[in-house]
Amino acid sequence: MADNQIKFFLELIRMNMKHSYALKTAFWLRVLFMLISNGIMLVGWGVMFHQFQSINGWTFSDFMFMTGLNITAFSIWSLFFRGTGIYMAHLIENGGLDHFLLTPKNILFHISCSASNPAGWGDFITGFCLILASNLFCFSNVFLVLIFLICSVLCFLTIGFFFSALNFWLTGFSDLSERLFYIFFNLSGYPGSIYSDWAKILLLTVFPIGFISILPVEILKTFSLPSFLYLITGISFLFIGSILFFYNGLKRYKSGNQVNTRGYQ
Amino acid sequence: MRPFFLLIQSSFKFQKKQLPVIGTRLVLLLILICIFNQFWQIVKDGNSATAQINPVDFIWYLMIGALLQYSRPEGLHYQIEQEIKTGNIAYKMLRPISVISIYFFSGLGSFLFRLPLLFIVSALFLLVLKGGELPQTFDAVPVIFLLLLLSGIFISLCTVFIGLSTLWLQDSLPLFWILQKAEYILGGLFFPITLYPQWLQEIALATPFGWIGYGVSRLIYDYTPQAAFETGIHILFWIIILLIFNHISYTFLRKRIAINGG
Numbered sequence: 111m112a113d114n115q116i117k118f119f120l121e122l123i124r125m126n127m128k129h130s131y132a133l134k135t136a137f138w139l140r141v142l143f144m145l146i147s148n149g150i151m152l153v154g155w156g157v158m159f160h161q162f163q164s165i166n167g168w169t170f171s172d173f174m175f176m177t178g179l180n181i182t183a184f185s186i187w188s189l190f191f192r193g194t195g196i197y198m199a200h201l202i203e204n205g206g207l208d209h210f211l212l213t214p215k216n217i218l219f220h221i222s223c224s225a226s227n228p229a230g231w232g233d234f235i236t237g238f239c240l241i242l243a244s245n246l247f248c249f250s251n252v253f254l255v256l257i258f259l260i261c262s263v264l265c266f267l268t269i270g271f272f273f274s275a276l277n278f279w280l281t282g283f284s285d286l287s288e289r290l291f292y293i294f295f296n297l298s299g300y301p302g303s304i305y306s307d308w309a310k311i312l313l314l315t316v317f318p319i320g321f322i323s324i325l326p327v328e329i330l331k332t333f334s335l336p337s338f339l340y341l342i343t344g345i346s347f348l349f350i351g352s353i354l355f356f357y358n359g360l361k362r363y364k365s366g367n368q369v370n371t372r373g374y375q
Numbered sequence: 376m377r378p379f380f381l382l383i384q385s386s387f388k389f390q391k392k393q394l395p396v397i398g399t400r401l402v403l404l405l406i407l408i409c410i411f412n413q414f415w416q417i418v419k420d421g422n423s424a425t426a427q428i429n430p431v432d433f434i435w436y437l438m439i440g441a442l443l444q445y446s447r448p449e450g451l452h453y454q455i456e457q458e459i460k461t462g463n464i465a466y467k468m469l470r471p472i473s474v475i476s477i478y479f480f481s482g483l484g485s486f487l488f489r490l491p492l493l494f495i496v497s498a499l500f501l502l503v504l505k506g507g508e509l510p511q512t513f514d515a516v517p518v519i520f521l522l523l524l525l526s527g528i529f530i531s532l533c534t535v536f537i538g539l540s541t542l543w544l545q546d547s548l549p550l551f552w553i554l555q556k557a558e559y560i561l562g563g564l565f566f567p568i569t570l571y572p573q574w575l576q577e578i579a580l581a582t583p584f585g586w587i588g589y590g591v592s593r594l595i596y597d598y599t600p601q602a603a604f605e606t607g608i609h610i611l612f613w614i615i616i617l618l619i620f621n622h623i624s625y626t627f628l629r630k631r632i633a634i635n636g637g
Contacts, residue, residue: 151559160572
């Protein structure tokens with residue numbers, strides 16, 4: 111069963127890659143321009159950290175790690191699970207889930223892996239380099255960093271599932287759900303140290319981006335088992351909750367009776 | 376001139392239906408203001424450069440700079456890209472008004488609807504946040520607003536140009552990302568560029584972003600008629616440059632359409 115799902119996942123990735131690479135110039139330009147765009151942003155933050163040295167205890171190296179983790183997780187979401195964003199929201203809104211409901215594969219997994227953005231490679235390269243360049247990363251904590259990365263990807267998936275599934279209840283919400291998703295992504299790009307205590311509580315509960323921008327760096331700087339366990343259990347709880355939320359909404363799904371073929375995004 | 380006003384008017388009507396979308400942008404703008412308000416509280420002490428700008432001035436500076444980003448015509452570049460890719464742009468070229476003007480005025484209409492709305496709500500929010508305290512040269516708001524309108528013309532032209540870049544790049548999004556980030560950093564949207572090292576200040580002011588961002592926003596705490604005039608002249612200069620660029624793109628577009636038949 112699991113072997114079958116992995117084969118299916120790899121096949122979807124192959125299809126998405128083929129689709130992305132169909133326009134070669136556009137593919138490479140997206141990757142290159144994304145690298146430049148991330149570079150400009152880093153220069154900006156670099157200048158700020160040069161000016162202020164540290165922001166509430168965070169150095170540029172801490173920020174590099176946080177941004178690296180954030181961008182790498184986003185790129186993994188963007189490359190392999192982009193179906194959870196606007197794509198899924200539009201499918202729900204337009205009654206286009208029939209195709210997925212009729213296949214024997216897991217519907218949530220199938221939709222999530224059905225779209226990809228080639229610019230994600232530019233993000234992936236930047237994020238990976240930033241993690242490696244950060245002082246917080248060393249080979250003894252590779253395993254820990256991998257766990258943080260998985261948690262961060264799950265965090266983006268959770269937010270994606272939640273905002274997409276809201277379209278089962280709210281009509282005409284698809285554009286808004288994409289914007290709300292990007293609000294969360296934007297918020298995860300600021301150093302965790304600038305938030306007040308109240309904001310931190312919010313970001314580690316109802317707006318879970320603190321699992322990307324606050325906890326990983328704090329844990330790597332001073333390891334604390336309760337924080338680590340909170341990260342793992344918190345994100346697992348939210349992730350499972352978002353899946354249940356989706357399936358609960360699916361009961362309200364109404365088909366659009368569309369007769370068409372489905373292409374990959 | 377009437378067709379242009381009608382284009383702005385129809386864009387206005389469309390924006391009224393976009394209020395929930397504008398609302399989410401407003402929420403993001405207010406969150407951003409709160410984040411940077413907190414940020415400034417943290418960094419303002421112990422740094423000689425930041426000590427020169429008081430927190431009220433800074434937060435108003437940030438709001439005015441961010442207004443440009445949040446009032447920009449959303450999705451216009453993507454719409455142009457899709458019309459170029461599908462060839463539908465050929466139908467628009469048959470109309471008696473230039474296709475560039477159609478895009479530009481609908482973008483400007485969107486900007487003109489959003490700017491006052493976002494300005495009023497975020498200004499009220501700042502007044503509450505800062506206990507009614509006003510920035511040093513609050514009297515300059517009418518001039519700043521005029522310069523923001525001029526910047527809006529630049530932003531709309533720039534968005535049209537990004538859309539037309541599809542002709543060369545096959546995709547408009549990558550160029551949009553770069554220009555957006557350049558607006559943030561070179562426009563001093565996070566911090567006044569006076570906090571940057573000299574070399575970066577020079578680069579920022581050699582680009583249009585330094586003028587539409589920092590140039591306009593700094594007037595809220597450092598207004599002089601000369602500074603406002605200088606900013607206006609620079610924005611006008613970059614508007615002319617963009618008009619030339621868009622004209623070249625349009626000539627190229629016509630040739631392509633003639634060869635490929637739309």
